[in-house]
Amino acid sequence: DAGITQSPRHKVTETGTPVTLRCHQTENHRYMYWYRQDPGHGLRLIHYSYGVKDTDKGEVSDGYSVSRSKTEDFLLTLESATSSQTSVYFCAISEGQGDTGELFFGEGSRLTVL
């Protein structure tokens, strides 16, 4: 199993509060991703990183920011949480060049915004 740890695993917060989700990997993989899973939408890419301090937007990046100061950590921040950001968030990692594109996912972080 890929060494991916997400924290917190569960969080309930109120609208307007900031929230940070952390993804930690022990695999030294270059690529890291944040997805959200919602009923009727499947998995949608929020942001991804292709190296330390190198990040880019996915298809649903509005309202989210990310940071990657170390290879092993990828943080997802909701500056001011809204109820529409209630979701299950998954971090994923990929190996370097030559990889077939397979992603390894963490166990998910369930966020509820009241």
Place this chain on the structure above:
Amino acid sequence: DQQVKQNSPSLSVQEGRISILNCDYTNSMFDYFLWYKKYPAEGPTFLISISSIKDKNEDGRFTVFLNKSAKHLSLHIVPSQPGDSAVYFCAASEGAGANSKLTFGKGITLSVRP
């Protein structure tokens, strides 16, 4: 617009029979396709993939078929087992490799009846 479509939200089959999960795509630039399996409260896990240079890929009980002209792929599970009950996501990308972003379908919930 959804570029990867899994139009049937659920499928129920008898243990020992074949399960056929379908997926359609609209982006003709997609040339690498993957299936992921997800159990409740866990992250998705990679199941099988296929490149557009092939029309079939087999791994044990799992076979993926690709029909490029119809922009359609299917996952066959033979024989189906109760442990196969899960949500199955179809995903596609332009090219393989860690820098090729995956686009996921909404998922199909498979139930295998004992």
